[in-house]
Amino acid sequence: MDKNSENKTYTAEDKKKALMYLEKFVREDDSAKYVIDPKNVLCRTKDDAVKVSCIKLNELDEKEIFAHMQNLGFYCALSQDPNQFGIEYINKMSINKDTAILHTAFLKLIDKILEQVPPNSNFQNWDVYSGMAGLSLLFMKVHECDPGVMFGPKSALTIADEYIDNALSSHMKLHNTPSEAGLPGFIEHECGFLSTAVGLYSVAAHVKHHTGDQESSHRYLNLIQSHFSKSALSIKTPSELLHGRAGRQENGNWPHTLFEPNNNLVQFCHGATGICFLACKAYEVFKEKEYLDLAEEIADYIYLHGKTRKGVGLCHGISGNAYPFLSVYKLTEDHKYLRYALEYANICAQWEEKVEQGEFSHSDKPWSVYEGIGGAIWLISDLIYWDQEIFKGFPGLTDV
Ligand SMILES: [Zn+2]
Numbered sequence: 220m221d222k223n224s225e226n227k228t229y230t231a232e233d234k235k236k237a238l239m240y241l242e243k244f245v246r247e248d249d250s251a252k253y254v255i256d257p258k259n260v261l262c263r264t265k266d267d268a269v270k271v272s273c274i275k276l277n278e279l280d281e282k283e284i285f286a287h288m289q290n291l292g293f294y295c296a297l298s299q300d301p302n303q304f305g306i307e308y309i310n311k312m313s314i315n316k317d318t319a320i321l322h323t324a325f326l327k328l329i330d331k332i333l334e335q336v337p338p339n340s341n342f343q344n345w346d347v348y349s350g351m352a353g354l355s356l357l358f359m360k361v362h363e364c365d366p367g368v369m370f371g372p373k374s375a376l377t378i379a380d381e382y383i384d385n386a387l388s389s390h391m392k393l394h395n396t397p398s399e400a401g402l403p404g405f406i407e408h409e410c411g412f413l414s415t416a417v418g419l420y421s422v423a424a425h426v427k428h429h430t431g432d433q434e435s436s437h438r439y440l441n442l443i444q445s446h447f448s449k450s451a452l453s454i455k456t457p458s459e460l461l462h463g464r465a466g467r468q469e470n471g472n473w474p475h476t477l478f479e480p481n482n483n484l485v486q487f488c489h490g491a492t493g494i495c496f497l498a499c500k501a502y503e504v505f506k507e508k509e510y511l512d513l514a515e516e517i518a519d520y521i522y523l524h525g526k527t528r529k530g531v532g533l534c535h536g537i538s539g540n541a542y543p544f545l546s547v548y549k550l551t552e553d554h555k556y557l558r559y560a561l562e563y564a565n566i567c568a569q570w571e572e573k574v575e576q577g578e579f580s581h582s583d584k585p586w587s588v589y590e591g592i593g594g595a596i597w598l599i600s601d602l603i604y605w606d607q608e609i610f611k612g613f614p615g616l617t618d619v
Contacts, residue, residue, distance in 0.1 A: 229278040237278035238287055244274050245291055253293065255284055285554040324568030325599045328592045329361075333370060336586045338381030344584065345386040345393070347418040347615060348534070353588035355382035356422045356614070357597055359429065364604035376429060383419075383426045390419055412615055413589065417443055467494075471520045485524045486535035487542075487613070491517050492525065495543035496613050499550060511550060518547040522559045530579045531567045532587065533594035533614055538567055541598050542613040549610050564602050567595035588614065 229237075241261065245253065251263045254270075261284060262273040276284060332354065336342045344350025358379035361368060368375055412418040420439040427436035467473055472482045475489030484490040495517040502510035525540035533539040541563035548556035566573070570592055573579045584590040588597060597614050 233278045237276050321599050321603050328596045332586050345390040346414045348413040348589045349584040349587040351382045351386035352419045352422045355379045357588050357593050364600050379426050380430050383423050487539040488534045491520055492540055499546045514547050518543045530582045531570050531595035532590040534589040537563050538594035538598040546612050564598050
């Protein structure tokens with residue numbers, strides 16, 4: 220949004236009147252859809268997207284109109300018209316009907332995972348990054364978004380529990396170290412979450428807590444805590460965010476590897492995306508505007524350069540590159556970033572077609588959360604169940 224827009228010359232009283240005018244217009248038909256046109260025009264539309272009535276609100280900017288529409292119980296969603304990409308404002312009461320595109324993709328992608336790697340399969344990968352612990356965490360997230368959602372006869376929580384049990388026994392078999400307590404006795408000496416037993420046990424503690432098995436939950440927590448101090452000192456500790464030490468490069472990106480000049484990657488694991496989360500966190504902690512400005516600048520850069528062809532995973536795919544938009548949106552409430560996230564989610568929703576057309580390269584772990592469609596489901600569920608107050612940011616960073 221243009222920060223120097225003309226609305227600065229209007230008084231608070233003018234704005235208040237304009238908000239009342241907006242409310243009166245919307246209340247005339249609050250089951251209709253609304254769109255914001257350029258130059259602060261708000262239009263009511265019919266089902267076929269024909270504009271039936273419009274008002275001009277010079278006194279307000281797009282952000283203020285958006286905020287007030289939210290106050291009035293409206294939600295923004297992708298336009299249903301594939302030829303006319305845009306945001307529509309719809310009453311929260313009809314959210315399920317009107318986010319149909321993303322909702323359909325959400326269910327289709329989940330079916331794909333359950334068909335390809337069902338919770339009782341002999342899928343060897345047990346970790347969060349590429350395996351069943353990640354899928355368990357994904358279904359946990361779906362359960363937290365909507366505890367009533369069912370996939371066939373099973374709830375998302377039941378599926379999460381089945382995945383983590385399979386992940387735990389797969390890990391135990393691979394390391395061949397069953398202990399008397401029935402727990403794997405082996406834990407790697409590193410504290411990273413994504414690819415180690417720490418992540419596996421964290422997810423297990425989280426899921427068991429929700430299923431009501433508090434005894435197991437505490438056992439897994441104790442396992443982590445009893446190894447964590449040793450782990451934290453490991454030289455193998457991942458340092459994704461520390462790639463930022465090398466500083467920003469002339470093209471606006473960060474180098475993908477420390478002390479190497481290449482900087483052509485824009486993704487969570489290398490380049491600008493991870494740095495954006497760091498800038499958001501720095502702003503939350505230090506409250507200094509320069510960090511927020513940097514986060515916005517990086518998100519704008521990612522929007523232009525982040526449409527990677529490496530698929531829809533979180534690590535180096537489209538879904539991961541949409542999270543900076545949501546993180547910045549949560550801090551700024553600038554509607555532009557929500558629009559960016561919806562646009563990227565829409566690309567994720569076309570995963571199957573894009574794979575068939577060769578637009579996405581082959582992923583080694585196509586069903587996983589970090590390299591596969593699990594990441595797309597995560598992003599889409601954050602959007603279709605969007606709640607700014609409880610949004611937890613990039614999966615796996617601060618949510619477990
Ligand atoms: Zn990656």
